[in-house]
Amino acid sequence: MPSDSLDTLHDLFIHELRDIYDAEKQLLKALPKMSAAAQSPELKEAFDNHLRETEEQVSRLEQVFSDLSEKPTGKSCKAMQGLVAESNELLGEDANPSVMDAALIVAAQKVEHYEIAGYGSVCTFGRLLGLDDVTELLKQNMAEEEKTDKLLTSIAERLNAAAESGEQSSEAGGGEGGMGANRVRASGGRQSSGGGNRRGRSSSRAKSSNSRTKSSGTRGRSTSKRSRSTARSRR
Ligand code: FE
Ligand code: FE
Numbered sequence: 519m520p521s522d523s524l525d526t527l528h529d530l531f532i533h534e535l536r537d538i539y540d541a542e543k544q545l546l547k548a549l550p551k552m553s554a555a556a557q558s559p560e561l562k563e564a565f566d567n568h569l570r571e572t573e574e575q576v577s578r579l580e581q582v583f584s585d586l587s588e589k590p591t592g593k594s595c596k597a598m599q600g601l602v603a604e605s606n607e608l609l610g611e612d613a614n615p616s617v618m619d620a621a622l623i624v625a626a627q628k629v630e631h632y633e634i635a636g637y638g639s640v641c642t643f644g645r646l647l648g649l650d651d652v653t654e655l656l657k658q659n660m661a662e663e664e665k666t667d668k669l670l671t672s673i674a675e676r677l678n679a680a681a682e683s684g685e686q687s688s689e690a691g692g693g694e695g696g697m698g699a700n701r702v703r704a705s706g707g708r709q710s711s712g713g714g715n716r717r718g719r720s721s722s723r724a725k726s727s728n729s730r731t732k733s734s735g736t737r738g739r740s741t742s743k744r745s746r747s748t749a750r751s752r753r
C-alpha cells in the first residue's frame with residue numbers, strides 16, 4: 519500500500535500521478551461506451567482515436583512510474599468516477615440523437631479539462647523536481663488532452679448547427695428545451711478555454727438564425743441577444 523503522507527513535493531507528485539493513472543484507466547472503459555452512443559461519425563471517430571491515445575497515455579504513465587521506481591496503483595480518482603457516472607447518466611437518457619451528441623461532447627470536455635488540470639500540475643512538479651525525461655512523457659499526454667479538447671470544440675460547432683437546424687424544422691415555435699434555447703442561455707456566460715457548445719455559435723449561423731426567427735417575438739429577442747454576444751466574441 520502506498521503511503522498517504524505528503525511530506526514533500528515529490529510525494530505529492532506521485533500522489534497526483536496515481537490519481538491520473540486511475541483516471542486514465544477508468545476512461546479506457548468509458549470511451550467505448552461514449553463512442554457507441556455517438557451518432558455523428560466524426561464524433562465517434564474522435565472518441566475512438568482518443569481511446570487509442572488513452573492506451574498510449576497509460577503506457578507512458580507506466581513508463582513514468584517505472585523510471586521513478588514507484589507503483590502506479592493505490593489511488594482511485596473520485597472525480598473521474600463522478601464524471602463517468604454523469605456521462606453514464608446521460609447515456610441512459612432518451613434523447614434526440616443530435617442532442618445526445620452535444621451532451622456527449624459536454625461530458626467529454628469536462629473529462630478533458632480535468633485531465634488537463636492534472637497533467638498541468640504534474641508537468642510543473644516534474645520540472646521543479648528536475649525530472650526532465652518523466653516530464654517530457656507527461657507533456658505528451660497533456661498535449662493529446664489539449665488537442666482532443668480543441669477537436670471536440672470544433673466538432674461541437676458543426677454538430678450544434680445540425681442540432682439546431684433539426685430543431686428549427688421540427689418545432690412550431692419558441693421551445694425552450696432544445697439546443698437553440700440552451701445556446702441562447704449559454705451566451706450570457708463567460709468564455710473559457712473549452713466550452714465547445716458555447717462556441718458553437720458561429721457568426722454565420724447566428725446571422726442566419728436571426729433572419730429566420732425575426733417574425734417570432736420571443737425567439738427574435740433571444741436571437742438578437744445571441745447575435746450581440748457573437749459579435750462581441752468575434753472581437
Ligand atoms: Fe487521458
Ligand atoms: Fe482525481
Ligand code: FE
Pocket residue numbers: 568629630633662663666
Ligand atoms: Fe483525455
